[in-house]
Amino acid sequence: MADLAHLPARSTASAADALTVGGLTHRIGERVILQDVALTVPAGRLVTLLGPNGAGKTTLLSLVTRLYAAQQGSIAVFGHDVRKESSAALSMMGVVFQQRAIDPDLTARQNLAYHAALHGLPGKVARARIAAELERMNLAKDADRKIRTLSGGESRRIEIARALLHNPRLLLCDEATVGLDVRSRADILSDVRGLVRDRGMAVLWATHLIDEVGPDDFVIILHRGRVQRQGRAAEIAAALGADGLNDAFRRVTEAAA
């Protein structure tokens, strides 16, 4: 396993790390969805959680966001245990869900204002941040259009803008580009990389699309509920003697099948 020193297999919560997951096991009935998962997302870094459909990525993110409670193991966001200090942990993270989670009958601005209220932002602050995010996303002209009249890529960008409104330090993106065309996918990924570069934001980017991973990206390969490999994409490939990450991913998933 090509582990890096700062991506230990069994993580211990540290306020310096954006996300620390340790010994996480989750079952639904008899079915084990996650098995002893341990990973770390360092502050200010982008980590890609790569796994095929059904690997357990969405369950993992649902546990991190407290939609479900972890049955075994620990999860901490900047040192805050999501179970004991869920309010502090949730206020530090922004989430882009796999399933579209935006009201199609409300306008972009109304959806963003709703999110700002859910985080208790004062009206003046909320209005300023909404305007700034819409401007940054080049969606200011669409602010008062209903979501159902926007394209898939535009509404996805609204969801990313929404996730950033409360100035989180960790962004969780669950298959954020699924169903989008190549151009929209590239735009969104580039925007998220910009957040890491310019704002020092930590990002956990869950995807099954290998072409979204750069050779220097930190990658965690999740398959059948287990972390199979983690490290830099190029290092994982080299450690397996594979011809690139695509080949390495195929070998890992076939070996674990």
Added chain:
Amino acid sequence: MSPAAMFRCFLGILWREVLRFLHQYTRFVAALVRPLIWLFVFAAGFRSVLGVSIVPPYETYILYDEYVIPGLIAMILLFNGMQGSLSMVYDRELGSMRVLLTSPMPRWFLLLSKLLSSTVLSLAQVYVFLLIAFAYGIQMPPLGYLTVLPTLLLSGMMLGGLGLLLSSMIRQLENFAGVMNFIIFPMFFTSSALYPLWKVEEASPILRDICSLNPFTYAVELIRFALYGQFGGFSALVVAACMVAFIGGAIVAYDPSKGIITRVRAGAAA
């Protein structure tokens, strides 16, 4: 979280409910059409065949269409409470529920805010209904329009709490038809909404016992007394107790560590 932040959060939830309500204004009309049909058609027909004797809170003989008003008000609250349940299931399918539940505010506060918001909308519908009834000639004592307000809030919160609890158990939007058949109609018909309990007892003592076990009966009676400026103490106690039980159950059900919904929803998540 500061009280000011929590208040802003509540206002945001209320504002979204109002917006959705305005977008679905047919819901408002539909919610009024139902009790109005009962009032204009059903009650008008029964006026001549069903006499209501002098029982508290009435001090004189009243026409059937006056008797039925509290039941129809409670009907609005009941349907809206269940509509709230539908709205929660709809939000879940749409994904909006995730946005709500990942707010840093305490989950009990989010659920209570959602509940209170939909109850406030119900109150607006009730007063529009009372206004139409007033124009139709069914007039309550003037003070009754004010004294009924807290009972509407209490009853609305109880029925909304029931809807919230049910929403944690309903897996799909399609299952809402079951709620209609197994919750709304039995609750409405086995209550004092349409007939006084002594009339029900004449027909069937067992049915009367069933009616007296139905919390909806107490909501109807609480509203009935309040409309005449009187306080139905026992009814208030039953409604308050049921409200606490239903809302408490819903909060437990929506708690990720204790809730039944963890099991219900996680199946689709992997």
